[in-house]
Amino acid sequence: xxxxxxxxxxxxxxxxxxxxxxxxxxxxxxxxxxxxxxxxxxxxxxxxxxxxxxxxxxxxxxxxxxxxxxxxxxxxxxxxxxxxxxxxxxxxxxxxxxxxxxxxxxxxxxxxxxxxxxxxxxxxxxxxxxxxxxxxxxxxxxxxxxxxxxxxxxxxxxxxxxxxxxxxxxxxxxxxxxxxxxxxxxxxxxxxxxxxxxxxxxxxxxxxxxxxxxxxxxxxxxxxxxxxxxxxxxxxxxxxxxxxxxxxxxxxxxxxxxxxxxxxxxxxxxxxxxxxxxxxxxxxxxxxxxxxxxxxxxxxxxxxxxxxxxxxxxxxxxxxxxxxxxxxxxxxxxxxxxxxxxxxxxxxxxxxxxxxxxxxxxxxxxxxxxxxxxxxxxxxxxxxxxxxxxxxxxxxxxxxxxxxxxxxxxxxxxxxxxxxxxxxxxxxxxxxxxxxxxxxxxxxxxxxxxxxxxxxxxxxxxxxxxxxxxxxxxxxxxxxxxxxxxxxxxxxxxxxxxxxxxxxxxxxxxxxxxxxxxxxxxx
Amino acid sequence: xxxxxxxxxxxxxxxxxxxxxxxxxxxxxxxxxxxxxxxxxxxxxxxxxxxxxxxxxxxxxxxxxxxxxxxxxxxxxxxxxxxxxxxxxxxxxxxxxxxxxxxxxxxxxxxxxxxxxxxxxxxxxxxxxxxxxxxxxxxxxxxxxxxxxxxxxxxxxxxxxxxxxxxxxxxxxxxxxxxxxxxxxxxxxxxxxxxxxxxxxxxxxxxxxxxxxxxxxxxx
Numbered sequence: 254x255x256x257x258x259x260x261x262x263x264x265x266x267x268x269x270x271x272x273x274x275x276x277x278x279x280x281x282x283x284x285x286x287x288x289x290x291x292x293x294x295x296x297x298x299x300x301x302x303x304x305x306x307x308x309x310x311x312x313x314x315x316x317x318x319x320x321x322x323x324x325x326x327x328x329x330x331x332x333x334x335x336x337x338x339x340x341x342x343x344x345x346x347x348x349x350x351x352x353x354x355x356x357x358x359x360x361x362x363x364x365x366x367x368x369x370x371x372x373x374x375x376x377x378x379x380x381x382x383x384x385x386x387x388x389x390x391x392x393x394x395x396x397x398x399x400x401x402x403x404x405x406x407x408x409x410x411x412x413x414x415x416x417x418x419x420x421x422x423x424x425x426x427x428x429x430x431x432x433x434x435x436x437x438x439x440x441x442x443x444x445x446x447x448x449x450x451x452x453x454x455x456x457x458x459x460x461x462x463x464x465x466x467x468x469x470x471x472x473x474x475x476x477x478x479x480x481x482x483x484x485x486x487x488x489x490x491x492x493x494x495x496x497x498x499x500x501x502x503x504x505x506x507x508x509x510x511x512x513x514x515x516x517x518x519x520x521x522x523x524x525x526x527x528x529x530x531x532x533x534x535x536x537x538x539x540x541x542x543x544x545x546x547x548x549x550x551x552x553x554x555x556x557x558x559x560x561x562x563x564x565x566x567x568x569x570x571x572x573x574x575x576x577x578x579x580x581x582x583x584x585x586x587x588x589x590x591x592x593x594x595x596x597x598x599x600x601x602x603x604x605x606x607x608x609x610x611x612x613x614x615x616x617x618x619x620x621x622x623x624x625x626x627x628x629x630x631x632x633x634x635x636x637x638x639x640x641x642x643x644x645x646x647x648x649x650x651x652x653x654x655x656x657x658x659x660x661x662x663x664x665x666x667x668x669x670x671x672x673x674x675x676x677x678x679x680x681x682x683x684x685x686x687x688x689x690x691x692x693x694x695x696x697x698x699x700x701x702x703x704x705x706x707x708x709x710x711x712x713x714x715x716x717x718x719x720x721x722x723x724x725x726x727x728x729x730x731x732x733x734x735x736x737x738x739x740x741x742x743x744x745x746x747x748x749x750x751x752x753x754x755x756x757x758x759x760x761x762x763x764x765x766x767x768x769x770x771x772x773x774x775x776x
Numbered sequence: 777x778x779x780x781x782x783x784x785x786x787x788x789x790x791x792x793x794x795x796x797x798x799x800x801x802x803x804x805x806x807x808x809x810x811x812x813x814x815x816x817x818x819x820x821x822x823x824x825x826x827x828x829x830x831x832x833x834x835x836x837x838x839x840x841x842x843x844x845x846x847x848x849x850x851x852x853x854x855x856x857x858x859x860x861x862x863x864x865x866x867x868x869x870x871x872x873x874x875x876x877x878x879x880x881x882x883x884x885x886x887x888x889x890x891x892x893x894x895x896x897x898x899x900x901x902x903x904x905x906x907x908x909x910x911x912x913x914x915x916x917x918x919x920x921x922x923x924x925x926x927x928x929x930x931x932x933x934x935x936x937x938x939x940x941x942x943x944x945x946x947x948x949x950x951x952x953x954x955x956x957x958x959x960x961x962x963x964x965x966x967x968x969x970x971x972x973x974x975x976x977x978x979x980x981x982x983x984x985x986x987x988x989x990x991x992x993x994x995x996x
Contacts, residue, residue, distance in 0.1 A: 434994075435994060435995055438995060440991075440994075440995050449994060460958070461990055464987055464990050464991070465994070468991065523873075524873070527870065527871065527873050528871055530870065531867055531870035531871045534866075534867070534870065535856065535859070535863075535867045538859060538863060539856055539858050539859060610854060610855075610856065611854075612830060613830050613847060613848065613854045614830070614847045614854055614868075614871065615828045615829035615830045615845065615847055616847075616871055616872060617871065769832065
């Protein structure tokens with residue numbers, strides 16, 4: 254720390270040696286001022302001004318030390334003389350402005366401070382003083398602008414921000430004022446909390462006002478202003494809340510919940526069954542409308558589809574069927590299982606996008622939706638199959654499978670394969686939404702590669718061997734082997750189809766389980 | 777009782793990864809009603825969905841034991857717009873295995889939808905939708921009701937009706953609530969939690985939680 258007493262002693266000694274050197278005298282005056290020896294400081298400064306009455310530095314120094322001695326009137330007069338000598342000096346304008354403001358001569362202060370803030374030596378404190386002076390003469394708008402400039406020049410100053418906030422508040426810009434207080438980022442400053450409390454009170458937020466005031470008192474327990482403010486805002490809060498409901502709005506409750514026993518596997522299975530059933534009923538309602546006829550059309554639609562396709566192919570091809578005695582029936586035995594596969598795999602996959610709202614219900618798992626789709630579509634396809642083959646039977650064709658057990662096995666295996674593929678698709682389509690188009694194209698390829706309109710028997714060996722790798726063709730041929738008597742194609746391999754079905758189910762649901770967390774539930 | 781065990785949850789957004797919960801372990805108080813406070817975007821709704829089980833944590837686990845937890849109430853998305861209020865109620869009753877006829881009778885009386893009860897939910901106003909959701913949720917006996925922003929629920933009279941219904945239910949169930957309306961929260965809850973900077977802090981006293989949150993919000 255600088256020892257101003259020692260420096261002052263040295264400066265006084267030097268001044269004694271050079272009693273006619275203005276600079277030396279002013280230096281002594283300045284050092285004495287720093288050493289708090291104001292009367293002697295004034296003596297040296299007066300000596301300097303006496304030597305050089307038109308010297309700016311001498312007048313400025315004397316004004317400063319005279320002001321420190323409490324003679325504000327004389328200090329102002331000296332500062333005026335100095336300002337007249339150097340009108341461009343920014344510092345003297347600030348000094349003079351501050352003196353005039355202290356003397357409550359606001360308008361004169363504004364004149365000089367206005368010069369100060371337009372000069373190159375503009376300071377934050379200059380803006381701050383100008384803001385106060387303007388506010389005092391009632392020009393709150395220009396005062397706010399000046400306060401804003403002060404904050405811009407010294408953004409770290411909490412006091413400047415509080416000043417700006419209070420000016421904004423005067424203009425009823427409370428919200429802006431609160432932002433300004435928050436921008437001060439001084440949570441440990443009691444004044445900040447007091448101002449904030451006042452702003453909240455002005456906005457009618459009594460609760461927040463009281464909280465902030467309490468916080469201010471906690472930070473500065475001895476601050477009388479803070480305590481007075483708290484008393485004030487607490488008084489605001491006792492205004493009774495309107496309405497007869499107030500008695501209802503209080504509730505304090507302490508109690509213990511009864512202990513429950515954990516549910517077991519059986520309860521889990523019951524829950525899953527209940528959920529899947531509820532989803533199926535809801536799907537039928539939303540998809541097929543509110544009339545019973547709605548579901549009738551849901552069955553009729555694929556039937557007409559099958560009839561049309563079968564009739565067209567039948568009309569184009571008059572040759573004898575590869576198996577059985579009716580080409581139309583041969584087509585149908587291929588189309589029904591294929592469309593079942595196609596619809597089920599597509600429907601299980603559609604659990605991805607259509608039912609996100611249902612997934613907002615925590616009791617519903619994605620696998621429940623998949624299962625519900627799979628079961629509902631299977632039931633629909635079975636109805637379609639029964640109707641189709643009943644029509645065939647009524648027309649005098651074979652309507653019942655020769656070996657119902659084998660036919661049913663084939664349909665079940667194809668269904669399982671469809672569910673597995675659907676589950677796999679669901680995961681892939683969640684990751685790559687464009688996959689849906691890819692799968693649709695792939696299904697069309699399978700449409701021609703699954704032996705619906707031809708028999709592999711008519712194909713060259715290498716084509717047949719290649720086609721035999723298609724599990725859907727295997728499923729269709731397996732179904733036909735159960736439908737037509739004595740149809741046992743040598744390329745048929747039911748265990749190959751079983752492997753596919755098991756693998757697809759395992760892979761599809763395994764992937765769903767593994768990636769479940771990553772699949773977003775949109776809200 | 778809901779127990780959070782080292783739960784971590786984060787989202788990828790355009791601005792990078794936003795963490796909602798960072799390694800949070802705690803047992804939520806039982807027999808109390810909890811109000812969750814937090815700034816906008818701090819992840820209060822995500823927390824509710826995690827507690828409900830509609831979303832899974834990235835790491836850690838949430839165990840509910842034998843406690844039945846409701847779906848997040850106040851979220852209209854659980855109702856199918858093509859189905860009527862009646863059909864949506866039936867769906868929820870079937871889903872949670874409660875008596876369908878009783879549930880329908882309860883909701884019809886509680887939600888005061890009149891003939892709209894038999895019309896598609898898509899034709900409802902937001903207030904009607906919220907009333908249906910409140911009724912349907914109350915028709916099912918849960919151990920814990922999760923309420924996400926109930927301020928949208930109709931007029932003052934209906935709010936009081938909801939509160940009365942919940943007060944009766946609170947004799948045997950808890951409420952976990954997210955709302956910006958402190959008055960509503962005070963009416964329902966007696967304990968508080970603050971979600972801030974991916975940390976969840978429990979306060980035994982709701983007022984302490986509100987004070988802490990208000991203080992933090994001043995300098996958010």
